[in-house]
Amino acid sequence: xxxxxxxKPNDFSEIPYTVYSDEEIYQQEQKHLxxxxxxxxxxxxxxxxxxxxxxxxxxxxTSVIVVRNKNGNLNAxxxxxxxxxxxxxxxxxxxxxCLTCVYxxxxxxxxGNLATIAFEKGIQGQGGMAEDFDKSCHAxxxxxxxxxxxxxxxxxxxxxxxLPEYFGPEMCKNIQRVLGRDMEIxxxxxxGLDGNWKLYMENVRDTYHATLLHSFMxxxxxxxxxxxxxxxxxxxxxxxxxxxxxxxxNDQGQYNxxxxxxxxxxxxxxxxxxxxxxxxxxxxxxxxxxxxxxxxSIQQLSNVITLRLIVPKGPLKSELTWWVLxxxxxxxxxxxxxxxxxxxxxxxxxxAMEDGAVVGWxxxxxxxxxxxxxxxxxxxxxxxxxxxxxCNELAVRGFWQGWHGLMEN
Amino acid sequence: xxxxxxxxxxxDASLLHRIDTLNRHYGNTIDEDQLEEWPTFFIRDGRYMxxxxxxxxxxxxxxxxxxxxxxxxEDRISALRIANLFEPHTYRxxxxxxxxxxxxxxxxxxxxxxxxxxxxxxxGPEIFCTGKYLDKIIDDDGILRFKERIVVxxxxxxxxxxxxxx
Numbered sequence: 348x349x350x351x352x353x354x355k356p357n358d359f360s361e362i363p364y365t366v367y368s369d370e371e372i373y374q375q376e377q378k379h380l381x382x383x384x385x386x387x388x389x390x391x392x393x394x395x396x397x398x399x400x401x402x403x404x405x406x407x408x409t410s411v412i413v414v415r416n417k418n419g420n421l422n423a424x425x426x427x428x429x430x431x432x433x434x435x436x437x438x439x440x441x442x443x444x445c446l447t448c449v450y451x452x453x454x455x456x457x458x459g460n461l462a463t464i465a466f467e468k469g470i471q472g473q474g475g476m477a478e479d480f481d482k483s484c485h486a487x488x489x490x491x492x493x494x495x496x497x498x499x500x501x502x503x504x505x506x507x508x509x510l511p512e513y514f515g516p517e518m519c520k521n522i523q524r525v526l527g528r529d530m531e532i533x534x535x536x537x538x539g540l541d542g543n544w545k546l547y548m549e550n551v552r553d554t555y556h557a558t559l560l561h562s563f564m565x566x567x568x569x570x571x572x573x574x575x576x577x578x579x580x581x582x583x584x585x586x587x588x589x590x591x592x593x594x595x596x597n598d599q600g601q602y603n604x605x606x607x608x609x610x611x612x613x614x615x616x617x618x619x620x621x622x623x624x625x626x627x628x629x630x631x632x633x634x635x636x637x638x639x640x641x642x643x644s645i646q647q648l649s650n651v652i653t654l655r656l657i658v659p660k661g662p663l664k665s666e667l668t669w670w671v672l673x674x675x676x677x678x679x680x681x682x683x684x685x686x687x688x689x690x691x692x693x694x695x696x697x698x699a700m701e702d703g704a705v706v707g708w709x710x711x712x713x714x715x716x717x718x719x720x721x722x723x724x725x726x727x728x729x730x731x732x733x734x735x736x737x738c739n740e741l742a743v744r745g746f747w748q749g750w751h752g753l754m755e756n
Numbered sequence: 757x758x759x760x761x762x763x764x765x766x767x768d769a770s771l772l773h774r775i776d777t778l779n780r781h782y783g784n785t786i787d788e789d790q791l792e793e794w795p796t797f798f799i800r801d802g803r804y805m806x807x808x809x810x811x812x813x814x815x816x817x818x819x820x821x822x823x824x825x826x827x828x829x830e831d832r833i834s835a836l837r838i839a840n841l842f843e844p845h846t847y848r849x850x851x852x853x854x855x856x857x858x859x860x861x862x863x864x865x866x867x868x869x870x871x872x873x874x875x876x877x878x879x880g881p882e883i884f885c886t887g888k889y890l891d892k893i894i895d896d897d898g899i900l901r902f903k904e905r906i907v908v909x910x911x912x913x914x915x916x917x918x919x920x921x922x
Contacts, residue, residue: 532816534807534817535816536811536914538913539915562841616831618824618827621828686817689818689822693818694820694914694917695820695917697835697840700917700919704841707916
């Protein structure tokens with residue numbers, strides 16, 4: 348572990364600010380998290396329906412090709428020619444019979460095996476590859492690939508557990524609940540964020556800020572911490588789930604207009620159809636946010652179902668991608684409601700835009716804060732597995748427990 | 757001099773001028789922070805959508821911003837004024853002359869290129885967005901209004917957030 352990291356033993360309630368800016372820590376994360384014992388989101392299986400369909404995806408700093416082979420199985424391999432390291436796929440998606448590096452025309456089959464080399468035998472008996480060159484030793488670097496509920500994940504690690512074991516049964520249950528049916532993609536958006544990727548993941552797991560930073564929610568009574576709900580953290584802190592059920596709102600007047608910005612009953616939507624919804628889930632859950640370590644999350648907000656992936660772009664920048672989903676079984680009315688409600692999420696989302704902005708504000712706030720720490724003491728200092736209070740930073744502490752565990756590895 | 761392989765180009769100078777004026781007025785209204793006026797450029801059940809080229813070409817129905825009527829646009833502006841938190845910033849639109857793709861009675865389908873610069877407090881300006889407006893405009897007794905304005909951004913990637921309409 349780097350000398351610059353200075354966590355108290357088993358206490359993840361104080362976080363040194365250097366973790367959001369240090370180049371060495373960034374490189375260690377590439378090795379221990381992104382190329383280490385974790386699973387990384389590579390997309391949805393419905394994005395690649397046919398043999399030969401491919402897309403490129405970042406796993407940390409590494410470009411990875413995800414491709415459906417001729418047998419219909421999904422493969423993932425590093426987008427780097429075994430010859431000179433050139434990108435094999437320059438376009439970010441398409442359909443191909445084989446993978447060809449344009450630099451010297453080396454071709455690979457859809458399983459990543461090196462198939463042909465231009466001028467392998469030379470020209471008119473002159474040149475050609477060295478006698479000892481063995482094509483079978485020069486395949487594209489493969490990742491392990493597993494799917495769960497239509498989500499495709501890859502890992503560089505041979506040791507990491509299978510995907511359902513990595514998530515654990517509680518996390519699997521929510522993935523099943525939200526995505527365990529035929530889904531379709533209704534939109535995909537990206538925004539660049541002006542700060543370290545972990546600032547965004549902390550925000551995803553921060554149940555304390557939701558009604559404070561996003562005053563749109565309190566103004567229009569979409570969610571309050573006083574609604575019934577819970578925060579759950581998986582073994583070792585890696586993943587988290589928070590949910591709430593609106594029909595059991597229990598407000599006891601804690602929301603004082605003087606304390607909460609823009610909390611004003613006179614504010615009403617002129618087009619309340621924005622929030623028209625239906626009870627999609629028998630359990631009555633109206634908000635569920637789930638993070639899957641290290642940088643992926645699944646949300647159900649009323650009927651808006653989204654996936655988010657935050658990709659590091661150096662210590663001080665990151666890139667967030669949103670997938671907005673619907674269910675194939677939706678009626679046209681339900682589909683229309685999902686599409687209207689999607690105004691809540693994404694780079695222009697009524698209750699999402701602040702999350703992107705705050706990453707940049709924290710990045711600027713902590714510039715020059717070497718040696719100092721942030722405090723995560725709301726709800727205590729431990730990482731409990733479950734809490735019914737969402738006025739709590741336990742899931743953020745859990746992130747750091749998981750992060751620390753893998754980085755120490 | 758028309759030939760079947762080139763698209764027909766409408767050269768109705770007076771109509772083009774009226775639409776160009778509408779577009780410049782639209783850009784100016786946003787750039788000068790008269791956002792409460794912005795919905796009035798649309799008919800009552802006019803539609804406004806900001807999307808990306810990739811989503812548009814793939815026929816994706818979800819937008820970065822999606823308003824089905826003027827009331828939803830008014831809500832966007834009230835939320836921006838009262839509820840949402842973001843760093844103060846302004847736009848400067850440069851809008852090309854329009855190209856009329858289709859005319860049917862008093863309804864016109866057009867497309868127009870634009871650049872939108874953004875200045876955030878003391879930093880910038882920077883190019884926030886380039887793209888095209890895909891418009892359906894109605895001539896309503898001499899007043900041109902948008903029945904639909906789809907803002908198709910060239911890039912899939914937005915810097916940080918979008919809150920002010922483009």
